[in-house]
Structures are given as structure tokens and as C-alpha cells.
Amino acid sequence: MSKGMGAWRRRTFLGGALAGMVAAPAVLRAAPPGKPVRVGGTLSLTGFLAQTAAIHKIAAEIMVEEINGRDGFLGRPIEYVLLDDQSKPDVARSLYEKLITVDKVDLIQGPYATAPILAAMGVAQRYGKIIIQSSMGIPKLQTYDMAFPATPFGPEPDKSYPNVILDAMATLSPAPKSMVVLTSKFPSAQFMAQGMRTEAEKRGVKVPLFLEYEAGNRDFGAIAARVKEANADFLWVGSLGLESNQILEALRKLDYRPKNSFHLYPAPGPLALSPDGNLVWSSTFLEPDEPFMSRPGMKRIAEHYKERATKANLPYPIIDAQAAGMAAQWQILEQGVNGAKSLEDKQIAAWLKKNVVTTVYGPTKFDGPYNHGAPAQLIRQVQNKEWKVVWPKDLAAPGVKLING
Amino acid sequence: MPSATLLGQALISGVLAGGMYGLLALGLSLSWGLLRLVNLSHFALAFLAAYLTYEMGTTYHIDPWWSVLVIVPAMFVIGLLQHWVFDRFKVNELASLLITFSFAVILEVAIQLYWTADYRRFETHYSTLSIKVGAFYIPVLELILCLVAGVLAWGTWLWLRKTYVGKALRASAEDAEIAAAYGVDHKKLAYLLSGLGAAYAGVAGTFIALIATLAPAQIWAWLGVVFAVVIIGRLGNPLGALFAGMLIGASESIAMAVLSPAWAPVVSFSVLIVLLLWDPDWS
Numbered sequence: 217m218s219k220g221m222g223a224w225r226r227r228t229f230l231g232g233a234l235a236g237m238v239a240a241p242a243v244l245r246a247a248p249p250g251k252p253v254r255v256g257g258t259l260s261l262t263g264f265l266a267q268t269a270a271i272h273k274i275a276a277e278i279m280v281e282e283i284n285g286r287d288g289f290l291g292r293p294i295e296y297v298l299l300d301d302q303s304k305p306d307v308a309r310s311l312y313e314k315l316i317t318v319d320k321v322d323l324i325q326g327p328y329a330t331a332p333i334l335a336a337m338g339v340a341q342r343y344g345k346i347i348i349q350s351s352m353g354i355p356k357l358q359t360y361d362m363a364f365p366a367t368p369f370g371p372e373p374d375k376s377y378p379n380v381i382l383d384a385m386a387t388l389s390p391a392p393k394s395m396v397v398l399t400s401k402f403p404s405a406q407f408m409a410q411g412m413r414t415e416a417e418k419r420g421v422k423v424p425l426f427l428e429y430e431a432g433n434r435d436f437g438a439i440a441a442r443v444k445e446a447n448a449d450f451l452w453v454g455s456l457g458l459e460s461n462q463i464l465e466a467l468r469k470l471d472y473r474p475k476n477s478f479h480l481y482p483a484p485g486p487l488a489l490s491p492d493g494n495l496v497w498s499s500t501f502l503e504p505d506e507p508f509m510s511r512p513g514m515k516r517i518a519e520h521y522k523e524r525a526t527k528a529n530l531p532y533p534i535i536d537a538q539a540a541g542m543a544a545q546w547q548i549l550e551q552g553v554n555g556a557k558s559l560e561d562k563q564i565a566a567w568l569k570k571n572v573v574t575t576v577y578g579p580t581k582f583d584g585p586y587n588h589g590a591p592a593q594l595i596r597q598v599q600n601k602e603w604k605v606v607w608p609k610d611l612a613a614p615g616v617k618l619i620n621g
Numbered sequence: 622m623p624s625a626t627l628l629g630q631a632l633i634s635g636v637l638a639g640g641m642y643g644l645l646a647l648g649l650s651l652s653w654g655l656l657r658l659v660n661l662s663h664f665a666l667a668f669l670a671a672y673l674t675y676e677m678g679t680t681y682h683i684d685p686w687w688s689v690l691v692i693v694p695a696m697f698v699i700g701l702l703q704h705w706v707f708d709r710f711k712v713n714e715l716a717s718l719l720i721t722f723s724f725a726v727i728l729e730v731a732i733q734l735y736w737t738a739d740y741r742r743f744e745t746h747y748s749t750l751s752i753k754v755g756a757f758y759i760p761v762l763e764l765i766l767c768l769v770a771g772v773l774a775w776g777t778w779l780w781l782r783k784t785y786v787g788k789a790l791r792a793s794a795e796d797a798e799i800a801a802a803y804g805v806d807h808k809k810l811a812y813l814l815s816g817l818g819a820a821y822a823g824v825a826g827t828f829i830a831l832i833a834t835l836a837p838a839q840i841w842a843w844l845g846v847v848f849a850v851v852i853i854g855r856l857g858n859p860l861g862a863l864f865a866g867m868l869i870g871a872s873e874s875i876a877m878a879v880l881s882p883a884w885a886p887v888v889s890f891s892v893l894i895v896l897l898l899w900d901p902d903w904s
Contacts, residue, residue: 429877
């Protein structure tokens with residue numbers, strides 16, 4: 217394929233080449249010589265998911281350089297053949313087909329977001345390719361036995377994570393007795409919202425209002441009026457991106473501030489820095505604090521990420537679960553290849569199923585339903601305009617605890 | 622059953638949100654109705670103006686009320702240039718859809734290249750100010766937006782009705798050849814109207830920067846509803862665009878309050894279908 221073919225835009229990152237190696241730390245060696253191992257994948261470099269794909273792209277570039285600095289895959293340099301799926305599952309499907317059949321890549325990496333992942337997974341299954349992804353929020357949809365999750369959602373996050381939130385809520389004084397559940401109809405958010413309502417009611421927390429809005433909703437005025445009228449003790453928002461900011465602003469225009477609120481997938485920087493963001497809760501798997509920074513490679517990856525994200529003009533250049541997810545994808549693939557001592561998909565998959573892999577998320581297993589291991593979804597809270605892990609207590613940042621709003 | 626306070630608040634929110642629909646529809650309606658050009662790039666121009674407002678506000682700390690003095694004339698010039706392309710290549714109504722769509726895509730990519738695809742939010746100290754009237758809260762920024770939209774719509778309506786230029790434009794839209802026989806220079810007037818439409822996109826963009834979330838892909842978020850507003854309000858009718866915007870905004874908001882927020886997008890197109898079938902004479 218020639219470069220610059222419209223939708224099939226290609227970004228090739230040869231480890232050891234150009235600026236990448238200039239920025240590489242001293243501990244890394246030059247990329248190994250030899251014919252590159254080509255790893256293909258797509259990201260939503262344009263379209264409505266592009267803001268998150270920009271994060272994944274930077275993390276992937278860092279990891280390709282890291283791995284090449286560690287001798288690549290089986291002594292060969294790796295080359296990441298990255299195409300733009302335009303945030304469209306049908307484009308993702310065509311591009312994975314092309315990567316496998318035309319570009320003849322050796323291995324593939326998963327795209328971003330549930331819908332493109334599902335599209336890519338179908339192609340991977342057809343050609344017997346292993347696929348690793350980090351952002352499928354509905355694990356039960358991952359039915360292909362050679363698909364592996366890099367992010368520890370656990371097999372049933374709609375049951376496990378609401379209970380993490382309810383456990384944390386129970387420690388507040390007074391403990392919230394009622395909750396408004398407000399969610400985008402974006403599939404993974406809606407899935408978690410339904411779980412939140414079910415688990416809350418099971419544990420005696422009333423849900424007087426359950427509202428769904430279309431993804432991309434423009435005006436939150438009427439929704440805010442309903443949330444205010446319900447006046448529950450806790451607000452749970454299945455939000456994406458800046459929706460949380462918009463909802464909290466709409467509430468403030470009505471002179472209402474929820475006592476405590478949780479936000480599922482917000483844009484982390486804008487919410488932390490917003491005047492409405494103080495003490496809000498959100499989901500995470502790690503933050504750049506201890507104990508997470510002591511995990512292998514984490515400190516170096518976080519530093520590189522900050523440097524690159526700042527250079528790329530990203531407004532929130534701090535590593536979080538999005539970038540970490542992509543880093544984990546590559547760590548799993550690297551350990552799978554090295555462990556299996558092979559580039560054969562079936563052998564890598566078999567090795568991963570039998571072994572524990574260490575990623576930025578800690579030791580990771582793939583021995584549960586849908587190849588998921590144990591869930592490790594945490595709660596973070598905005599404190600002094602920074603996200604801090606506050607729950608579970610044993611993973612809270614040093615000296616930090618959950619503050620009642 | 623929703624309370625009267627909830628319904629009243631929803632109505633206020635909806636009418637004010639409709640002000641934005643009306644403001645965005647204004648330029649599009651003029652271009653479509655009087656020039657027979659369906660300018661899809663109107664949304665991209667509005668977002669370009671929004672990003673410029675954001676940039677001037679966050680990087681150079683220029684208040685949006687000042688930056689609009691630069692942005693609106695700049696948009697007017699862009700409108701003129703755009704019309705030069707239409708004129709040069711004799712673009713008709715159908716071709717204008719394709720050409721302006723391409724222009725919008727190019728602008729979207731350019732915005733993404735410069736500002737990245739990440740969400741941008743222009744925080745100001747007045748973005749969440751409200752006035753309390755009885756049990757209701759009226760957001761100040763949205764109120765200003767509505768007033769500006771109202772002034773522009775009334776002003777444009779009067780201009781089209783009462784001035785020679787306005788009458789000439791309407792005459793050209795009806796029958797360009799007959800209008801030309803009476804000495805109307807449609808070409809010059811079309812440039813003026815194209816610039817004006819783009820300038821209105823600039824005004825809308827300034828408010829978008831203050832009220833909404835900025836991301837390049839958001840350019841397309843307003844397209845459906847604003848098209849419905851333009852059609853409901855009748856092509857080339859500035860007051861119609863404003864009232865239709867408010868009607869759609871209020872209908873969406875009441876649906877959110879009474880039914881479910883997820884019903885809101887259905888409402889605008891349902892209203893469109895009902896009005897097209899009913900075809901009321903509001904002239």
C-alpha cells in the first residue's frame with residue numbers, strides 16, 4: 217500500500233529510527249537488526265473517538281520503542297503498522313482484513329472502543345489471529361478464545377464495580393440512601409448504569425431516578441432540572457468525555473450541587489480542573505502515584521508519556537488508565553511472544569492462558585470467563601485539582617483518603 | 622407527573638437552547654433560501670470561530686466580547702472567498718452540498734491538526750451565572766445568546782423587508798433574470814449575503830465556545846437539528862429560523878423532562894414531519 221491513501225492512512229513506527237530513539241532512555245539499547253516483525257492495528261485517529269485514540273497512539277509509540285530497546289520480538293525489531301479506522305467499526309473491519317491479507321502483518325493489536333474492537337475481533341477470529349484489546353467495556357461480548365483483555369475490568373464489571381462504589385459509599389457519614397443514575401446511551405456506559413441500578417437496589421440504596429440520554433446530547437438543562445428535583449444523596453453519571461463537566465455546569469446554573477457524584481469515563485483533565493470537579497469520583501485502574509509507580513517500567517512510561525503528550529499539545533498530559541491500557545496491550549504481547557518463543561498466534565495465546573503476565577496493572581491472568589482475570593477497577597477522587605486513588609483503601613495514594621463531599 | 626417547577630425550568634432551558642439552533646440556522650437559511658446554496662460548511666465555520674474564540678481566550682486572555690470583533694469580520698471575508706469559488710465554478714444547489722461538505726471536512730481536519738482531537742472547554746467566570754426569577758433559574762449566557770439571536774434575526778428580517786438591497790435579494794431569489802432586468806446586480810448582492818451568513822456563523826461560534834464542548838467531530842453534532850430548524854422556519858426567513866429553533870429546543874426539553882432525555886432527538890424530526898404534513902400558513 218502506498219502512503220497517503222485517504223482513509224487508509226498509515227503511520228509506521230520503526231523502533232530505533234528517527235526521533236523515537238532520540239527520546240529513548242539511556243537504559244534502552246538500539247533496536248535489534250533484522251527483518252522487522254510487523255504488528256498491525258487501527259486506532260480512531262479521526263472521528264468522534266479521536267481524542268482518546270491520540271492518547272493510545274502516544275502510548276503505543278512509547279511501548280514500541282521500549283520493546284525494541286529490549287531486543288524487540290525474538291531478537292527482531294518490531295514495526296507498528298497503524299491505520300486510521302475513523303471511529304467506524306465497518307472501516308476497522310476492512311482495515312484489519314487488509315492488514316492481515318494484503319499487508320500480511322505478523323501480529324495484530326486491538327483498536328480502541330467496544331464497537332471497533334468487536335469488528336476487529338471478527339476478522340481476527342476468521343484468520344486465527346490473537347488480538348489484545350484494552351477498552352472493551354462489556355467483557356461478555358469478547359467471545360473469541362484468542363482475544364485477551366489488557367485492562368482488568370473482570371468478567372462482570374456491571375456487578376463487581378458497582379459494589380466497589382457501594383462499599384466506598386457505605387463508609388461516608390451519613391451513608392447515601394438514595395442515588396440518581398444518569399447515563400449516556402453509549403453501550404459500555406449504559407451497560408454499567410444498568411448494573412449500578414441493580415446492585416444499588418440490592419443493597420438497599422433507592423434509585424428514585426434513572427435517566428438515559430443520547431451520546432452527544434447538546435443541552436443538559438432539562439436533565440439537570442430533573443436531577444435537582446430528585447435531590448438524591450448520590451449522583452452516578454455514566455458519562456463520556458466532557459459530558460460530566462456539562463452536567464455539573466447545568467446543575468450549578470440551577471444553584472444545585474450534588475453531595476457526592478461519580479463519573480464513569482470523563483475527560484480527566486477538564487473535570488479535575490473544573491470548579492465543579494472538586495471531590496467528584498471516577499473510575500480508574502491506576503494513577504501516577506504509589507503503589508502503581510513502583511510497578512515494572514511504570515515510572516519510565518509515565519515520564520515518557522508526559523513528555524510526548526505535552527509535545528502533542530494534549531491538554532491533560534498525565535498517564536491514566538487509557539494510556540496505561542495501551543501500554544499493557546504491548547506488555548502482554550511482548551511477554552506472550554517471549555514466553556511462547558514464537559510468533560505463532562496459537563502458541564502465544566496458549567502461553568498467555570497458562571501464565572501470569574506482569575503489566576502496569578500488576579500481575580494479570582486470563583483464566584476466567586471471556587479470558588478475563590480478577591477485576592481491579594478502583595475509585596479516584598479529585599482532590600486539589602488532581603486525581604487520587606481513594607478506594608480500596610490499600611491502594612489509595614499515600615496520605616490520601618476518601619473525602620465526603 | 623413532573624412538577625410545574627420542573628416543566629417551567631425545562632421550558633426555559635429549551636427556549637434558550639433553541640436560541641442557539643436559531644442562531645446557527647440563520648446563516649444557513651439565508652444562503653439556502655436566497656442564494657440556493659446549501660452550505661454545509663456553515664457548521665465548520667461556526668466551529669472554526671469557536672476554536673478561535675477559545676484560542677484567543679485561553680492563550681492570549683482576550684475576552685470573547687472583544688475577540689468577536691476580530692472573528693466576525695474574518696468570517697465575513699471567508700464567506701466572500703467561499704462565494705468566489707461558488708461563482709467561479711458556477712456551483713448549483715446540488716453541487717453546493719458536495720462542495721461545502723468537502724470544505725467542512727477539510728476544515729475539520731485542519732482544526733484537528735492544530736487543536737488536536739481532544740476535548741476543549743473554554744471556562745469563564747460567567748459561564749454558570751444564572752438569574753433567579755421566582756422558582757426558576759435563567760442562565761445568563763444562554764439569555765444573552767437568545768437576545769443576540771433575536772436582534773440578528775429581527776434586524777435581518779427588517780433588512781430583507783424594508784431596504785432596497787433586501788428586496789433586491791428576495792427578488793433575485795424569486796427570479797434572477799427578471800430582477801436583473803430591473804437593474805438588480807445579483808452577483809454583488811450574493812457576495813454580500815454569503816459574507817453575512819459566514820459572519821453569523823462567527824457569532825454562533827463565539828457562543829458555542831462559551832457554552833458547548835469543543836472537539837472537531839462536534840462539527841456534525843448540530844447538523845440534523847439545525848437542518849430541521851431551517852426547513853421548519855422556511856428557507857430564507859430569519860425570524861422563522863429563530864422561532865423554529867425555539868420551538869424545537871422547547872419541544873426537546875419538555876420531552877426530556879416528561880419522558881426521557883433519550884427521546885429528545887426524536888422530537889425535532891417528529892415536529893418537522895408533523896409541520897411538513899400540516900403545512901401551516903405562517904406568512
